[in-house]
Amino acid sequence: MYKVEVQWNGMMAFTGVSERSGNQVRLDTSVENGGENSGVTPMEAVLIGLAGCSGMDVVSILAKKRVEIDGLTIAVEGTRRSEHPKIFTGINVTYTFSGADLEAKRKALEDSVQLSMEKYCSVAGMLNKAAELTWQVELARS
8 A cells, every 4th residue: 555645835835755665755836826836746746757657667678678778768748638627638758768779779668668658657557547648769869
C-alpha cells in the first residue's frame, strides 16, 4: 500500500511526504493563481511521474538487453480540457537518447519505450484511460 501525507504551507503551497521513504515534494501554483511559484503544480507532478515511471522502465529494459546508453532525457507535453475538471486529453512523450552507435540501437530503444508505455508503466496505464498517449524516440546529436 502507498500512503502519502500532504501538509499545507500557506497560500497555495503544500509539501507532500511519502510515508514509505520520507521523501518530499513541494507543490505550488503561479502567482497569477494565488501561489508563489515555489514548487511544481499538481498537473506538472503528474507529467513528471509519467516520465520518471517510464524512464525507470526503459533504463531497466535496456540493461536487461545489454544495450548501453550514455544519457536519456524525457520531455513530456500535456494538453488539457478547457472546462473543469481540466484533465489531460493528450500527452506526448519524447525520449532523447545519447551515446555511441545509437542508430544501430534504434530498434532496441524503440522497443523498450513501447514496452514501457504499453505494458509496464503504471502511470501510463492510468493516464491512458483519460488521455491519448503518444511517444517518439530521438537520438541526440554527437
